[in-house]
Amino acid sequence: MASTPTLEQFLRELGNIIRAGDGEQMRNYMIIEPPYNDLYQKMINEVRQNYPKEQEGALDDFCRDNLPEARDGIDGVSWTAFIYFIAQYFTFIRDVNVDNLLDTYNLFSEVMQKISSALGHSTLGIILLPTVIEYSKVFAKLAIGLDKQPELIANAVATTSDEGGEGETLPERAGNIIRSAFTTCLNDRNSSGIAPDNTPDSRNKKSGIYKLANLCLKIFFQCRKIRNCEQIFTNIYNQSPPLSIYPKAQQVTYLYYLGRFQFANSHFWRAQLALQHALDLTPANFISQRRLILIYLLTSNLLLGRFPSAALYSLPEARGLRQHFGPLCRAIARGDIPAFQQLTSLETGPSAGWLYSHKVLLEIRYRGFVLVQRSLTRLVFLVAGDPGDPEARKAPTLDISAVHTALRYLEHRPPQAAVYVDPDFEGMDPAELNYLDEDGEPNPLLLPTFAESEALIASMIDQNLINGFISHRQGRLAIQGAKRKAAVAAGWPKVWEVIVAKFAGEEVPGWKKDGAGGTGMGGGMVVNLSGVRGVS
Amino acid sequence: MSGSVQASSTTAKATVNDTKDNGETPKEQQKPATQLEEDDEFEDFPVEGAPQQEETELPSGSTHLWEESWDDDDTNDEFSQQLREEIKRSAKSS
Numbered sequence: 001m002a003s004t005p006t007l008e009q010f011l012r013e014l015g016n017i018i019r020a021g022d023g024e025q026m027r028n029y030m031i032i033e034p035p036y037n038d039l040y041q042k043m044i045n046e047v048r049q050n051y052p053k054e055q056e057g058a059l060d061d062f063c064r065d066n067l068p069e070a071r072d073g074i075d076g077v078s079w080t081a082f083i084y085f086i087a088q089y090f091t092f093i094r095d096v097n098v099d100n101l102l103d104t105y106n107l108f109s110e111v112m113q114k115i116s117s118a119l120g121h122s123t124l125g126i127i128l129l130p131t132v133i134e135y136s137k138v139f140a141k142l143a144i145g146l147d148k149q150p151e152l153i154a155n156a157v158a159t160t161s162d163e164g165g166e167g168e169t170l171p172e173r174a175g176n177i178i179r180s181a182f183t184t185c186l187n188d189r190n191s192s193g194i195a196p197d198n199t200p201d202s203r204n205k206k207s208g209i210y211k212l213a214n215l216c217l218k219i220f221f222q223c224r225k226i227r228n229c230e231q232i233f234t235n236i237y238n239q240s241p242p243l244s245i246y247p248k249a250q251q252v253t254y255l256y257y258l259g260r261f262q263f264a265n266s267h268f269w270r271a272q273l274a275l276q277h278a279l280d281l282t283p284a285n286f287i288s289q290r291r292l293i294l295i296y297l298l299t300s301n302l303l304l305g306r307f308p309s310a311a312l313y314s315l316p317e318a319r320g321l322r323q324h325f326g327p328l329c330r331a332i333a334r335g336d337i338p339a340f341q342q343l344t345s346l347e348t349g350p351s352a353g354w355l356y357s358h359k360v361l362l363e364i365r366y367r368g369f370v371l372v373q374r375s376l377t378r379l380v381f382l383v384a385g386d387p388g389d390p391e392a393r394k395a396p397t398l399d400i401s402a403v404h405t406a407l408r409y410l411e412h413r414p415p416q417a418a419v420y421v422d423p424d425f426e427g428m429d430p431a432e433l434n435y436l437d438e439d440g441e442p443n444p445l446l447l448p449t450f451a452e453s454e455a456l457i458a459s460m461i462d463q464n465l466i467n468g469f470i471s472h473r474q475g476r477l478a479i480q481g482a483k484r485k486a487a488v489a490a491g492w493p494k495v496w497e498v499i500v501a502k503f504a505g506e507e508v509p510g511w512k513k514d515g516a517g518g519t520g521m522g523g524g525m526v527v528n529l530s531g532v533r534g535v536s
Numbered sequence: 537m538s539g540s541v542q543a544s545s546t547t548a549k550a551t552v553n554d555t556k557d558n559g560e561t562p563k564e565q566q567k568p569a570t571q572l573e574e575d576d577e578f579e580d581f582p583v584e585g586a587p588q589q590e591e592t593e594l595p596s597g598s599t600h601l602w603e604e605s606w607d608d609d610d611t612n613d614e615f616s617q618q619l620r621e622e623i624k625r626s627a628k629s630s
Contacts, residue, residue, distance in 0.1 A: 144577070289578065306604055307602065309600060312601040333606045378607065409618075488609070492607065
């Protein structure tokens, strides 16, 4: 004889909540995280006694019988998915054992799929939004916990989703499950999603998109599946109300991840736009958030030719950053290739490990190297260039062989740090790669040739980092625009000014502004990864 | 309906205790600054629904934080001297 007074009472309350359309109250009732209080303990006992394992079908029937509001619907459209969600919820609280993280994950994953499906109801689904957000937070915590204990999931790769692709990891799968809830919310067409007071319309599931998106992004970044973020940014760019109408905390978290995504794709200009706005929106007292934003903003700006000032380093959130970035800035400004290579090598750079752990080292090493080379050509002009004569209409020039000599010379000293190692061959023994000859001297065959030195300058000209042209026949670089300003200023414009001229006005795909993005622009905008050219 | 009162009050209390509003936990707030470097996780800052703080956004005010003129014209340091000599030597020998 079934004895389920507490469960029946609980379902009656849920029925009332559905009729009242009270999402907050729904969340307050659907407690998911142990420890459970007495009332929930009673329910757990009743489920265990009446619906033990293998009795899930009967549990579904019980919920159906006691939830007429869901069974029949409020406006005649039944909400069966809600019934399955509640039955799954009861199963969860019956079986959960938090000492076993993997089992908890699997059980919770079932709950998430059921609630996500129930969220899809066109009129009643909105009642579940606060609960979905709450559960997604817990699920994200669980997924990140699993990612930090890889030994727990070493043998438990979830089903393979892509043909021939890598298996989907458990944390990644959690992100994808939350993403499906996010997509459901984004597709709510009950209204524009914007209330008359220009805030998110709480009756529309779009009000939850940034909270859910941020949780997905957090998981994907944590489990190093940054590519999975792209779909989220594309969907938001196409369908979201403007980001600015959402609470600032949500804007900041979203822009932080968008900035990091753009950074990881070498779109440093876009990255600094998103990150600068995130920093501007973050009140001064949230130092840990500001610090994380600042690390990526600083690196982006550095690579765009905008260095941190003393005032920046003195901010509380910038504590210690000078020691990591100061020497790099100096090496770039000096054109000191050996120092730069030493600083960005994991073996020799005092801050390289720190930079690597923040996932900025490789970007600095490769993009930053272009800036070092630019400074070096500038320095060579200062020490060996011909200043020309504006009166005599004689342009300043630089013998390319001087640049060539400088490049070869710097590759000589100090051998370990100065030898350029192609990323493909990183980690290999230099001797094996013939970087050094029998006497330990750099292999002359691997030093830059004159043609390569010339190509380097041509590439700088092409990127507007040098303002001039090459006379191939004379083997000289001629500086343009030196009539109006000093030769070196004319020939080597400020990097930041070059960058601004190139990118000013460009939008950041994924950052929905008023009237921006959307129709007809498609997802291709985020796919374009051609940010920066390397210089060989 | 004492059951319902009990349910709503206890569950609401549990929820409040559980999440401290907006997912921010006391642990994170009290985290010592020295741990900042080890924790790469970005947490929402907890001001949702609270009165907005004054914006720190100062388009002109933030400019001094960045240095766009950093080119180094010093040609008398050791590095420049070595380069100069090497270039001279190379020019003579060719």
